[in-house]
Amino acid sequence: MQTPASFEYERATSLDGAIAALNERGANARVIAGGHSLLPMMKLRLASPEHLVDINDLAELAYIREEGDEVRIGALTRHVDLLRSDLLAERFPVFRDAENVIADPVVRNRGTLGGSLCQADAAEDLSAVCSALKAKVVIRGSGGERVVGMDKFHIGPYMTAVGSGEILTEVRIGVRPGAGSAHEKVERRAGDWAIAAASAAVWIEGNAIADAGVALAAVGLTTIHLDRAEELLRGKPPSDEVFDQVATIASEDCTPMPDGRGPVDYKRHLAGVLAKRALQRATSRALHQEA
Amino acid sequence: MNVTMTVNGQEVTRDVEPRMLLVHFLRDTLDLTGTHWGCDTSNCGACVVHLDGKAVKSCTVLAVMCDGHRVDTVESLEKDGELDPIQQGFHEQHALQCGFCTPGMIMTTRALLNENPNPTDEEIRIAISGGICRCTGYKNIVSAVRWAAEHERAGQEG
Secondary structure, three states: OOOOOOOOOEOOOOOHHHHHHHHHHHHHHHEEEOOOOOHHHHHHHOOOEEEEEEEOOHHHHHOOEEOOEEEEEEOOOOOOHHHOOOOHHHOOOOHHHOOOOOHHHHHOOOOOOHHHHHHHOOHHHHHHHHOOOEEHHHEEOOOOEEEEEEEHHHHOOOOOOOOOOOOEEEEEEEEEOOOOEEEEEOOOOOOOOEEEEEEEEHHHHOEEEEEEEEEEEOOOOOOOOOOOHHHOOOOOOHHHHHHHHHHHHHHHHHOOOEEEEEEEEHHHHHHHHHHHHHHHHHHHHOOOOOO | EOOOEEEEEEEEEEEEOOOHEEEEEEOOOOOOOOOOOOOOOOOOOOEEEEEEOOOEEEEHHHHHOOOOOOOEEEHHHHHEEEOOHHHHHHOOOOOOOOOOOOOHHHHHHHHHHHHHOOOOOHHHHHHHHHHOOOOHHHHHHHHHHHHHHHHHHHHHHH
């Protein structure tokens, strides 16, 4: 029987209260939301927090809305709501692509956006999605809020910029013209973690790619943001030729480990194929060519 | 710590350790052994119950997280000796062999039909994709859910 080690439990009734509780308890306190990463880690003693602060009652952290030139998503938004959001499907269809293949519908009823990002598992899909979209996250502590770009958010395997006594409260994604995005994943069976996955976003102006983001999941110690691909794509007209070059970059810049999901050569190859497919679909969407 | 929740329509209060999982609270504390405890890793779906009407895997929810909330298990489905259409459908379509996955499959598909009374086979398959039937009887499970959907709709129209 797998049961977590003993801990104290507290139900937060306000965001400030949750932050105060975390500060009071120090480094051994953890936030719990959906619990579908933290509880399995606790069962396996990979995590042993002494104090859990449950934020599931903080309904004010569950929302998806457009404000000005940003889409803002509350950290407590569940996978199922990300999947079903027509606003997200319209603005950033990469979310629906990814959510359709994250775990299974019952798990998606519980797991949250904030939990997924804060778990910082390199194989987790939404981190790649948010990296490709160049999202920013809002981190709140007792001293106020700070906004951190996804490029500075993951600082190592299972490590993020969220410090002790802080909570990730919101994800912000800029709305810019000519946007298209897509997520491609290969998994061994329905609902599994990726063997490899790629998220791509493009912003097309006229005939050229004004900006792009490409990120990989499951093929390194952290989510991999392909900076070289972004530089290559910027200013170029979209073409299979340039996407093939991105595929080469993806294969070169990832750092997969051999495991039961496949050997290194296969994973590098797959990362390249998926990066290209994601870019092709993102581009079709940006140009409204997708059926 | 004390938790109070509504389980199958009845309010219950118990003193539990914070680390107790909902599946063990239901089975060991309340003696509601209809909910099965399977993989313990949120992979198999045998332990699915409804938390505030939504299907959840009770091996990955703490009992204390349900304080003040509503939990419904497979025991809640039969009413006055009458099986729920999904239970009846599993019977009619022979949708169980060993029966271990059955409570989770039934609660998962009950939640599906509550939201979508007329699902396609594809939608049923997606809905049960978080449940594992090691007898591999998926085809009959899909038939059972379709049977339930058809009879439930006929019953409501009649």
